[in-house]
Amino acid sequence: MTARIRWGMVGGGSDAFIGGVHRIAARIDDRYELVAGALSSTPERAKASGAALGLDPARTYDDFDAMAKREARLRDGIEAVSIVTPNHVHAAAAIPFLRRGIHVICDKPLTSTLADAKKLARAVEKSDALFVLTHNYTGYPMVRQARAMVEAGDLGAIRVVQVEYPQDWLTTAVEGEGLKQAEWRTDPERSGAGGSVGDIGTHAYNLAGFVTGLRAERLAADLTAFVPGRKLDDNGHVMLRYEGGAKGMLWCSQVAPGSENGLRLRVYGERGGLDWAQEDPNYLWFTPHGEPKRLITRNGAGFTETLGARIPPGHPEGYLEGFANIYAQAADLIVAARGGAKPDNGLLPGIEAGLDGMAFVDACVRSSKRDAAWVAL
Amino acid sequence: MTARIRWGMVGGGSDAFIGGVHRIAARIDDRYELVAGALSSTPERAKASGAALGLDPARTYDDFDAMAKREARLRDGIEAVSIVTPNHVHAAAAIPFLRRGIHVICDKPLTSTLADAKKLARAVEKSDALFVLTHNYTGYPMVRQARAMVEAGDLGAIRVVQVEYPQDWLTTAVEGEGLKQAEWRTDPERSGAGGSVGDIGTHAYNLAGFVTGLRAERLAADLTAFVPGRKLDDNGHVMLRYEGGAKGMLWCSQVAPGSENGLRLRVYGERGGLDWAQEDPNYLWFTPHGEPKRLITRNGAGFTETLGARIPPGHPEGYLEGFANIYAQAADLIVAARGGAKPDNGLLPGIEAGLDGMAFVDACVRSSKRDAAWVAL
Amino acid sequence: MTARIRWGMVGGGSDAFIGGVHRIAARIDDRYELVAGALSSTPERAKASGAALGLDPARTYDDFDAMAKREARLRDGIEAVSIVTPNHVHAAAAIPFLRRGIHVICDKPLTSTLADAKKLARAVEKSDALFVLTHNYTGYPMVRQARAMVEAGDLGAIRVVQVEYPQDWLTTAVEGEGLKQAEWRTDPERSGAGGSVGDIGTHAYNLAGFVTGLRAERLAADLTAFVPGRKLDDNGHVMLRYEGGAKGMLWCSQVAPGSENGLRLRVYGERGGLDWAQEDPNYLWFTPHGEPKRLITRNGAGFTETLGARIPPGHPEGYLEGFANIYAQAADLIVAARGGAKPDNGLLPGIEAGLDGMAFVDACVRSSKRDAAWVAL
């Protein structure tokens, strides 16, 4: 194994959601080692969060500028940093690292204003460091598969792109009921000019471009704030025109009851069509025109990508998390046992489950040998 | 954060599949620190695998007995060990640790013979240590939800249990074509008396028992080896009778073309029915008798468990892996950049994707303000 | 058009369900003309039912023997008769017609006792007339397609047959609450020795045999009456052994909450697998081993049968019934208008809907010509 990458994080203190997701994602393949962080702009919270994550106090900062400066000078300073602050801080936080040649992995969307985005772009251009934006949906193996099939010409020239991302969590005015996630997302100060269109419309837009390889040239958009008093759009209808003549429709909504994260992309070309939905990410539907629809599954027949090969076909992405749940519950028991007596397994399968399984196999074999006679377990 | 659990592994060298899965699972919530291992019984491979995983050479063993002995004496010796050897080694490997009070997490099935299983059971009984068998399907949040609903009486007394686990990868005699996974699974020496019934039938059986809380009392089984020359069953048909009068059917198969890992459980009681399928693990169907069928989703409405709360509803289990793919590819680029020039982002979204997204939002807002006029991006 | 077949019916009076289904089925392709009937054994009901169906009173009988005798002598007597009486009358009713060379279309199951069935079989053998049993599920186009594919060898030699037919309408003791359909189905006098196994298990069994072309040689069955006080089984678990070595499992249940008419057949052979479900009858899943799963649709790509070609692919079977609903509601209005004033269209689309559609097309064309400008409708 190559040595792990020395890695830092800006934002992502203990009360943040997306920072934890970034850390899990980084741990899954064990390529990164978190060694420094400016996890919060509040000094005490920065300190406490760093301690909770096991960081060296000397490398726990409350100021990303100071962090960039010092880490760049350290012999074993960080090679890469993840920026998981609120959107309006992204540019300011990323630039000092870029300037010092430290690679940046930045949560999306890029920034909250176009001006900030351009500033950041200039910093990326001048820097030798890598800049990665975590448009995470592009990391799904079947999305890569879709892109590869379009690129290989399996669909012929693209004509029609239908992409949508409905949710329902802002159907009522939850921003007025203390839901933090809703508060900043509906606040133009913190989210910029786009509401649903910025939060999830950008994902849909990015996904369509990623898979088709096409650039949108013009659009016509009808944004609406349906919930009374809301300042930013909670529903967006957009018509798109792509280079080369393809046309698209994009729908994003946060007021569509019955929708959780319904990101779905359909692409149609002269010779075939593709259909992928984020909530069932292991499946990709492909129809070569005039032939039966085919279901391509991750690592299954017809799958040609190499990404996501951690587990075999039919074990959905998520198999690992089910496994992790077992480990996490075992950890709870083990920690509890540190102090004292032998813990009870609770819902965790233990020796009885194992014996029972052995007895099951034994009974099956005995029964089958006796022509399927009934046998006791 | 509580300090991480000091953790070892027996088996799981660099060429093994399931050891890697255990390590990923342990990393996801970052509760374990791998500090010792007997990763292979071949000394050189044990050494190389330990190095690859960053283990201290002094704690890299090629003998699980020696490992148990020494780790038990160390001040900071391991608190827990995972056993991921071939099945016939499970008992021998687990017992020395159990004897020394080291917690054991053991891959399923328990052992390859009932005799070994009983021996292991005695060791568990005598030990103060925890013994966890990784029947991983019981770790899926919706499986826990199903169990909780049965327990809460939402289905009334259980009457009928239908469980199945079809696969298709042994449809042809691949064990004769060099496929290792097929070789040992069809070999009575290494797998014991059960073929498909041991490998996947046990999962189905365990899942049914876990969710219903019922104990099977009798069974009648018809096991078949369909592929010519195969020594162990590749298809099993089983009728079950549970305590209290419930009846069940279990089907396992490795010769069912079109099936990947089709584990599915349906449970019917006096007052309702449940349906869950492993390949779509975020969904649980519940029908209270006489009412419309309801779709319960992980972390969505109607979900009452706390497990698996890492990510919100609608982001399938697997979202994290998509995210991890982005991090893994970034790691490749970062490592490549260690030597030299600024790397190209390749398929990873970068600053252009970010700018493009900002331009998209900006264009949407501009267009919408002008009554959905066409605007250029 | 060839002249329509002169057709009679025994049973199927105005209060019966299945008689009406037979009549609709016969009318859909307009090949039969109902000209005689012994629609009930109660003279007044026979008369009234005949009148309601527009039968000549002279050919409205209350005795199937008399009907067979007289119709056989008439110059334009019936050529065919449908038997839609309760099961225990099937044999007695069919035999007089068979004897006189009148073709018989008989509702399933054949009879209520094996003795009766054999008697009827002898009559069929001696007669020159056709005897058709309406195992209606074999009439679905995709079932024919499945059979043709098995016959053509697309699956290779069949190994495993999984068939099931769960329902939920007998989950509680509705036979004691005045539900007639439940009363006779749970009464051994009227239904014979089988409950769910006779009522729906036979359908599942027949379907499996029809599609695979295999004959079952042996079976082991576990029948249960779960509802207290019920005399016939409401759940059946059956293991099957087919000629040539294929094995099967059959499950039928009327106590499976959430199941309406869940007839489903899966067939696996050496080279591929098939999956069909009655509740979604236009779809047939086919997996050639080692290739992606394919979705074959009625009249769509890959469909090679000729049956069911009344409507194009994608218009589900049922399109015709939606259409018929429009006609039926129009008939209500037309009949109501016979007496008097111009009726209101109610929910039926009328001229406004037509104008509105024209205006929609016109507006679309106008808007599109003006580069997608907003236009009023």
Add this chain to the structure above:
Amino acid sequence: MTARIRWGMVGGGSDAFIGGVHRIAARIDDRYELVAGALSSTPERAKASGAALGLDPARTYDDFDAMAKREARLRDGIEAVSIVTPNHVHAAAAIPFLRRGIHVICDKPLTSTLADAKKLARAVEKSDALFVLTHNYTGYPMVRQARAMVEAGDLGAIRVVQVEYPQDWLTTAVEGEGLKQAEWRTDPERSGAGGSVGDIGTHAYNLAGFVTGLRAERLAADLTAFVPGRKLDDNGHVMLRYEGGAKGMLWCSQVAPGSENGLRLRVYGERGGLDWAQEDPNYLWFTPHGEPKRLITRNGAGFTETLGARIPPGHPEGYLEGFANIYAQAADLIVAARGGAKPDNGLLPGIEAGLDGMAFVDACVRSSKRDAAWVAL
């Protein structure tokens, strides 16, 4: 039974598709009797088609004007007429009947020009006769259910309407390869100004209005002809604004490979959402905001309409057609037997199937009584 409605047809000669569909629809509930027709404007074809349908030659016309005139004078002249000519003839054909008080059932779209449509509208207004436009999708029971739920306020005030109707049969230039259906649909002379938008977009538009009860006020449309040389649009993207502030998106396409008749409607209101797809018409998804999604099925729990009650839940619309297939094949055999020998049943289930079913039940009961012992059939 009320006497059947005396009914005529204009258009729908033997080579037409939709005329046959209208006749089947009318026969299903047996409320109409076809007694007159101007089935073709070509005299010989009119005559031959009339004969094939068993019409009295004296009431077989080749001119709809003459038909209207004469039928209006007959004592038992037609009460209703169906117009199933090409679109551009609808108005001219319907008006003479409307003038004489004969009810008109007219295929959609109303006409090919807005001018014609207005002319026809005036005739409807002046007439006492009913005018029904067969927007057949509104006849699906679950569409009625959806409308009733919106009307009952189950969704609260409607905000967002997403409707689409993709097909794929015009993906290539089949109009140049002799496909008649494609020829006239892509010909502005015969179809008017709209291509896909007129042919199927109108269905989507009508369905959205029917279910929501909302009137569209403005739209912005982007119509495209993707296939080179095609004169009419084969894809339409439309944004809609409804009275009261609801917004909608409509997509229609005939160049979307993998789509057969993908009409789908989703409606979202303040309190809930609905989802219905024409290809699976027996299902309606309803999500009350904040509760689990529910599946409402035709005639199942939660279904409150009375339409479509011909068959029970779980027997899909289409059950009747499967049944009809059995009857149609029996008719073939019966007709063939008119001349001669006893026919072979072919694929139709006969006495053997019946005996086999009886033997199956008998074997199940025998086996079950002997504790699921194996028994021969």
